[in-house]
Amino acid sequence: MQNGQILEVKAGEGYLVEITPGLLSDAPKLAGRLSARLGLTDPAVRAVIVTDSNVGPLYAENVQAALEAARPGASAGVIAIPAGEQSKTPAELVRVLEAMAGLRLTRKDAVIALGGGVVGDLAGLAAALYMRGIRCLQMPTSLLAMVDSSVGGKTAVDLEAGKNLMGVFSQPVGVLIDPEVLRTLPAREISCGWGEIIKYAGLDPDVLAAVRQELGSGEDGSGLAPLPSVDLIARSIDVKRRIVSEDEKESGARRLLNLGHTAGHAVETASCYALSHGASVAIGMHILTKALVQEGKLPRAMLEDLEALLLKAGLPASLPPELLARPDLDFSTDKLLAIARHDKKSAGSGVNLVLPVAPGRAEVKKVSWEDFRAMLETGLR
The missing domain is CATH 3.40.50.1970 (Rossmann fold)
Structure with missing residues (x-):
């Protein structure tokens, strides 16, 4: 123990x-x-x-x-x-x-x-x-x-x-x-939690190193993520603890904790919650990273690293085909953008997005709705 x-x-x-x-x-x-x-x-x-x-x-x-x-x-x-x-x-x-x-x-x-x-x-x-x-x-x-x-x-x-x-x-x-x-948790719930742990890996290089090490034992494509160690659970909480202690009510640094959440919440809501929160955050992180790679603002290695971690954690990088095939669900860019406009991070003419800038580092940037639409279109392809 x-x-x-x-x-x-x-x-x-x-x-x-x-x-x-x-x-x-x-x-x-x-x-x-x-x-x-x-x-x-x-x-x-x-x-x-x-x-x-x-x-x-x-x-x-x-x-x-x-x-x-x-x-x-x-x-x-x-x-x-x-x-x-x-x-x-x-x-x-x-x-x-x-x-x-x-x-x-x-x-x-x-x-x-x-x-x-x-x-x-x-x-x-x-x-x-x-x-x-x-x-x-x-x-x-x-x-x-x-x-x-x-x-x-x-x-x-x-x-x-x-x-x-x-x-x-x-x-x-x-x-x-x-x-x-x-x-006692089913595999889906363990994977869901890994979505947030991988988010912390996007904010802290030490957590990223620990995540790579612990997911290294995962079986590619098995869909079964390992249980994280007590140390990794504590490291993840420590990232949030430090940020919340600095900015309790999300007026500054705490916004970083929303990495992957704006696009993630949109796909989660559009799925009528068929997607878990962790899976939605994973998709949200992938959308942004892919769009930034396509724009030449991030190296392709960052996208490949994220995809490898998500695979080992049993998380999707993109919308599952079975959900895209459902006639009652709408994952169009217009639908996702409309949902995002109601997000708490909406800021009038744009949205405060948390964007990865380097391995284990992210920044909050004000992005216009037009640019966010373009990112959604690129990231969902």
């Missing part, structure tokens, strides 16, 4: 990201962590677990038992949402808020977000809104949520116009990660 790691995020009131292999199966240790992060020695404090229909049956009972071990009466119960992106809606958010009110939670109480990115985003937003804000502890169970969405305080649900358009910045009181739970 690999050793755990602790990282500090200097955003909001500051909090720790604790990576502890085996935490969810170690009741005394989990009880101690929950008590420390939520102040469960106070008899007035309770915590409700928000989870989904996949994760809840696996781990909610363990977390409830740990809450009760920390202090009898500390558990306020479990609220479960249907698994999947389709639950990340205003209607489901209101249902969770009504359930929290039905449990008579007070401002001293807390939410435990137990699940993947959808649960973390929705539960975090519910906590931020309930009684104008109660505490939220993130306990991510997917690779994507561990390395990305559980850290940084972005909470949101989707609107029909696009992803994450209804949300607030609200930092958690802590993040507890048990990487052992990754062994």
